[in-house]
Amino acid sequence: MKVGVVTFPGSLDDVDAQRAVRIGGNEAVALWHADADLKGVDAVVLPGGFSYGDYLRCGAISRFAPVMTEVVRAAGAGLPVLGICNGFQILCESHLLPGALIRNDHRKFVCRDQKLRIENNRTPWTSSYEQGAEITVVLKNGEGGFVADAETLARIEGEGQVVARYLEVNPNGSLNDIAGITNARGNVVGLMPHPEHAVEELTGSGTDGLGFFTSFAAATFA
Numbered sequence: 001m002k003v004g005v006v007t008f009p010g011s012l013d014d015v016d017a018q019r020a021v022r023i024g025g026n027e028a029v030a031l032w033h034a035d036a037d038l039k040g041v042d043a044v045v046l047p048g049g050f051s052y053g054d055y056l057r058c059g060a061i062s063r064f065a066p067v068m069t070e071v072v073r074a075a076g077a078g079l080p081v082l083g084i085c086n087g088f089q090i091l092c093e094s095h096l097l098p099g100a101l102i103r104n105d106h107r108k109f110v111c112r113d114q115k116l117r118i119e120n121n122r123t124p125w126t127s128s129y130e131q132g133a134e135i136t137v138v139l140k141n142g143e144g145g146f147v148a149d150a151e152t153l154a155r156i157e158g159e160g161q162v163v164a165r166y167l168e169v170n171p172n173g174s175l176n177d178i179a180g181i182t183n184a185r186g187n188v189v190g191l192m193p194h195p196e197h198a199v200e201e202l203t204g205s206g207t208d209g210l211g212f213f214t215s216f217a218a219a220t221f222a
Contacts, residue, residue: 001216004031004041006071006087008051008062013084013196017047020196024213033065043080043124043216044071046087048140048194058101058143059089068094080124080216081188085141088180088190097183097190098156099148104141105173113205114139114193115167116179120160123182125189128211134167135208138197144172146181146192156181163189 003021005028007014018028029041033051038044052061062068068090075081075096083091091097104110115136118129129135148156153175156162164180172192180191195209 001026001042002029002040003027003213003216004029004038004044006031006033006044006046006067008033008049008065010051010053011047011049011086013048013194016194016196017045017084020199020209020213021045023199024210026213031067033062033067035067036070038067038070038074038079043082044074046071046081046083046090047196048085048087051086051090054086054143057089057093058086059091059093062086062090063093072096075183075188078185078187082125082212083188083190084194084196085144085192088192089143091188091190096188097181098152098161099146099181101143101192102145102147103143104145104171109140109142110144110171111138111140112171113137114169114171114179116164116193117167119162119165120182120186122160123163123186123189124216125212126163126215128215135211136198136206137193137195137209138205139171139193141172141192144174144192146174146178148175159184164191164193 021028198209
């Protein structure tokens with residue numbers, strides 16, 4: 001599979017995401033924010049970082065990048081898209097995912113190993129995991145609190161769109177301990193923690209995040 005990884009000005013986890021894609025057994029294709037096409041990729045990753053310096057709001061400028069026009073179009077046609085941390089914020093700003101990410105409730109940047117529970121393994125990005133699997137991956141964010149109005153939150157919960165939930169501690173004030181969600185179709189996933197930092201034992205973070213980069217290889221994208 002060819003997996004495109006977008007680099008925006010200020011991205012800092014794009015190389016890590018490319019490496020995770022390769023460790024997962026697939027081909028990483030570098031995409032630039034000014035690209036007008038997706039180079040025939042089978043899936044797209046929007047990596048973490050501080051795109052455009054996080055001016056205005058996190059992801060608010062990136063949503064207007066030329067490449068995002070193509071990502072939005074392709075996602076609407078079923079292309080698997082994974083947004084990690086800042087990528088999650090971009091997906092919300094682009095209205096590919098509901099809700100928003102706001103400043104952590106304790107107003108501090110957090111960096112820690114974070115335990116998660118996989119709540120939905122029916123997406124192209126989580127099918128390698130057992131339903132209810134508990135994993136530990138790296139979390140690092142300053143604006144990671146997921147929020148939505150009561151109606152949207154009820155719909156996300158009721159329709160099984162919560163992909164991952166924080167366990168043991170809520171690190172940023174996210175409503176209902178939500179760490180990641182999917183769209184109604186299931187092909188677009190946003191995740192605040194960083195699975196790309198937990199794909200090989202060499203880094204000391206284990207391999208619990210690798211499933212996000214192997215799941216789509218066997219998934220049906222239609």
